[in-house]
Amino acid sequence: MARTDAVAEQETLALEAPGRSLVRRILWGAAHLISIAALVIAWEGLARSGTFTPFVLPSLSSVIERIWSDAQSGELAINTGLTVYRALVGFLISAVFGILIGLAMSRNVVANWFFDPVVSVGFPMPKIAFLPVVILWLGVYDVSKITMIVVDAIFPVIAATVIAIKGVERELIWSARNMGASDRELMWQIVLPAAMPQILTGLQVALPLSMIVAVVAEMLMGGYGLGGAMMTASRFADSRGVFAGIVEIAIVGYVLVKGMSLLRRRLLIWHQEANEPTTA
Amino acid sequence: MKSALLRYLPLLLLAIAWELVSRLGLVSSSALPPLSDVLKSWYELLLDGDLTGNGFASLYRGGMGLLLAVVVGAALGIAMAWWKPANVLFAPIVEIFYPLPKSALIPVTVIWLGFGNGSKILLIFLGCMIPVTIGAFNGARSSEQTLVWSARSMGASRLRMLWDVVLPSAMPELLNGIRTALALSFILLVSSELIVAREGLGYLIGFLGANGSYDAMYAVVLTVAFLGFAADRGYQMFMNWMLQWREQTQ
Numbered sequence: 190m191a192r193t194d195a196v197a198e199q200e201t202l203a204l205e206a207p208g209r210s211l212v213r214r215i216l217w218g219a220a221h222l223i224s225i226a227a228l229v230i231a232w233e234g235l236a237r238s239g240t241f242t243p244f245v246l247p248s249l250s251s252v253i254e255r256i257w258s259d260a261q262s263g264e265l266a267i268n269t270g271l272t273v274y275r276a277l278v279g280f281l282i283s284a285v286f287g288i289l290i291g292l293a294m295s296r297n298v299v300a301n302w303f304f305d306p307v308v309s310v311g312f313p314m315p316k317i318a319f320l321p322v323v324i325l326w327l328g329v330y331d332v333s334k335i336t337m338i339v340v341d342a343i344f345p346v347i348a349a350t351v352i353a354i355k356g357v358e359r360e361l362i363w364s365a366r367n368m369g370a371s372d373r374e375l376m377w378q379i380v381l382p383a384a385m386p387q388i389l390t391g392l393q394v395a396l397p398l399s400m401i402v403a404v405v406a407e408m409l410m411g412g413y414g415l416g417g418a419m420m421t422a423s424r425f426a427d428s429r430g431v432f433a434g435i436v437e438i439a440i441v442g443y444v445l446v447k448g449m450s451l452l453r454r455r456l457l458i459w460h461q462e463a464n465e466p467t468t469a
Numbered sequence: 470m471k472s473a474l475l476r477y478l479p480l481l482l483l484a485i486a487w488e489l490v491s492r493l494g495l496v497s498s499s500a501l502p503p504l505s506d507v508l509k510s511w512y513e514l515l516l517d518g519d520l521t522g523n524g525f526a527s528l529y530r531g532g533m534g535l536l537l538a539v540v541v542g543a544a545l546g547i548a549m550a551w552w553k554p555a556n557v558l559f560a561p562i563v564e565i566f567y568p569l570p571k572s573a574l575i576p577v578t579v580i581w582l583g584f585g586n587g588s589k590i591l592l593i594f595l596g597c598m599i600p601v602t603i604g605a606f607n608g609a610r611s612s613e614q615t616l617v618w619s620a621r622s623m624g625a626s627r628l629r630m631l632w633d634v635v636l637p638s639a640m641p642e643l644l645n646g647i648r649t650a651l652a653l654s655f656i657l658l659v660s661s662e663l664i665v666a667r668e669g670l671g672y673l674i675g676f677l678g679a680n681g682s683y684d685a686m687y688a689v690v691l692t693v694a695f696l697g698f699a700a701d702r703g704y705q706m707f708m709n710w711m712l713q714w715r716e717q718t719q
Contacts, residue, residue, distance in 0.1 A: 220557045228562065245581060303479045310480060313701030315655035318671070318693040320663065321678040321686060326500055400570035405660040408575065416573070420664070423576040431576045438573040439565070446568035 247429045255433040264418070269441060272415040275331060276396075276403040276445070279338025283395055287343045288388060291350025292376075304347070312344040317402065320409060329410035334403065341402045342395040349391020353384035386460060389453045396449050400442050415441065502684035511688035519673060520692065527669040528696075530586055531658045534593025538654075539647055542598040546605025546646075547639060551631065563602055571596035571653065575661050589661050589669075596657045597650035604646020608639030641715065644708045651704055655697040670696075 229249060235241060236248035243251075259265040293300040294308075320337055327333035357380055365379045407416030415438050422430025484504055490496055491503040498506075514520040548555040549563075574592050582588035612635050620634045662671025670693050677686040 217557065221561045224558045225561050225565070306477045306479050307483075310477075310698060313652060313698050314694040315652070315659050315697040316694070317656050317663075318659045318674065318690045318697075320660075321674055322690060325678065325683065397568060397570065401572045401656065404570050405572040405575075405656075405664075408572070408664050409660075419573065419576050423579065428580050431580060435569075435573050435577055439569045442568040442570045443565070 244426070244428045247432055251429055252432045252436060255429045256436060259433065265437065268413055268415045268418050269437065271413050272400075272403055272407065272438075273441060273445075275334050275406075275414070276338065276399040279335045279403065280342055280392075280396055280399040282335070282339045283342035283346055283399070284392055286339075287346025287391070287395070288350050290343075291347045291354065291388075294347070294351050295354040308344060308347050308351075312348055316341050316344075317405060320406065324410065329412070334406040334410065337406050338399045338402045342399045345394040345398065346388075346391045349394070350384070350388050353387030353391075354380060356387065357383040386457060386462065389456065393446075393449055393453065396445060397442065400438075400445060404438060499681070499683050502687060506684040507687040507691065510682070510685040511692065514685055514688055520689070523668055523670050523673045524692070524696075526586075527658055527662065527671065530589040530669065531593060531654050533586075534590045534658075535597055535650060535654045537590070537594040538597035538650055539601055541594070542601030542646075542650070543605045543643055545598075546602040546607075546643070547609045547631070547635065549602070550606050550609035550639075551635065563599060567599050567603070571657060572660055575657075575664055578661075579665055584665050584667060589658065589666070592661055593654045593657050597654050600649040600653065601643070601646045604649070605639055605643045608642030608646075609635050611642070612638035637714075641712060644711060648701070648704055648708065651700060652697070655693075655700070659693055 232246070233249045236243070236246045236251075256265065259268075290300070290304060294304050295301070317337070319340065323333045323337050323340070327336060361379055361383060362375065365375055370379065403414075404416035404419075407414035408420045411417050411420065415434055419431055419434030419438070422428075422434060487501065488504045491498055491501045511520070545555075545559060549559055550556070571592075574595055578588040578592040578595070582591055616634050616638065617630065620630050625633065658669075659671040659674075662669040663675050666672040670689055674686055674689045674693070677683075677689060
């Protein structure tokens with residue numbers, strides 16, 4: 190079925206004159222901006238009209254002013270830097286160890302015997318509930334925040350790696366062996382590249398999760414960081430600070446997720462999915 | 470039965486290691502109370518009614534938020550796939566909110582609705598809607614054109630087609646999106662209750678921890694972890710049951 194769809198799509202593309210399709214694309218692009226603009230205007234308008242008190246909904250302009258003054262005092266850089274640092278360190282540890290454990294599980298019977306039930310029970314658990322336990326053990330500093338991130342983010346990576354390696358086509362492995370590939374060559378040149386797309390999908394689940402957990406951990410443990418700053422603002426009923434925080438965190442999250450999908454496209458440039466239209 | 474035992478033996482070994490490590494005094498019993506003490510205080514909490522009362526409060530918030538997210542999210546996703554203006558209008562908004570770390574919404578929902586049920590339900594609704602929307606959108610968009618065409622040529626109305634063709638073919642991806650939302654709802658529920666609440670399992674964990682009754686705290690933590698696990702397993706069974714027709718037709 191996919192084939193006929195692709196053919197049909199090509200035909201419709203061919204039917205449209207190139208000039209017209211460019212105009213249309215620009216028009217649709219402009220239409221996409223409309224809703225963003227509407228959102229911004231609605232926020233500012235509602236806040237200014239006095240429908241809501243400034244506490245419930247501070248105007249966008251005052252929130253931007255607040256972000257600007259945070260940026261000038263250097264606080265924004267410190268908080269953003271710390272949050273990104275924690276999230277990325279936790280993410281990288283989960284990525285490295287998640288892939289290693291996944292590899293071990295698919296190559297070693299004992300590792301599989303031990304980790305399989307741990308992963309299948311641990312993956313669907315809300316591990317964030319262990320946050321007070323982690324605080325009890327490791328205190329409220331970076332070590333415990335990063336530990337909590339790893340505990341949450343490592344499971345999707347392990348699961349994706351195991352499934353990815355299981356899904357590598359037998360024919361690929363057989364032909365490589367037939368041509369005399371050693372175990373190490375087989376791993377680096379055949380299995381890992383073939384498993385790459387799904388492993389990256391696991392990493393793309395783990396990265397936003399790292400950010401979610403980093404923000405929660407900072408909110409609970411306080412101190413510097415975007416989550417901590419938001420919580421402080423909320424304690425002092427400083428709602429401009431809270432909204433500034435959410436805008437800042439949203440931008441950081443957007444940049445990280447976009448960066449990850451760019452990285453995916455760069456890494457999979459050889460893969461057929463690079464030719465497919467992007468959805469996100 | 471025997472194979473299940475063998476399969477979950479590593480978990481049993483971990484549980485025994487936990488008990489031994491803390492009984493033998495290798496770690497302080499306040500950092501890691503013996504598992505048997507934890508189970509005892511779990512039973513006490515159950516008898517007190519602390520566990521059931523707070524548990525129901527949590528499940529109510531999670532269930533309401535998730536229900537709203539599924540209804541609104543699925544409707545929005547299918548509308549976006551089915552009707553281009555809806556797509557143009559909402560796709561940019563979905564794209565902006567998708568990468569937002571949803572836990573950042575916790576203080577905002579508190580400002581809007583206070584410390585009670587409302588703010589948690591709103592948080593879970595907002596946080597869980599996007600994965601449902603994306604699942605429904607991808608599913609409905611991928612419904613086979615030939616099926617749509619043949620339904621149309623057989624004289625199905627647009628509404629009929631939506632119900633009979635688009636919705637069933639969107640179902641697998643939609644159900645997967647809801648599974649992501651389910652996991653997310655537990656994360657948001659517990660973290661929001663840990664941070665600001667007066668009741669609920671997350672609140673109970675924080676309260677017991679602050680009072681230093683660590684064996685009871687561990688008991689509630691394990692309860693939450695088990696609830697999340699059981700919800701996912703139950704949902705998986707529901708999903709397989711819902712998708713039975715797919716296996717039969719293939």
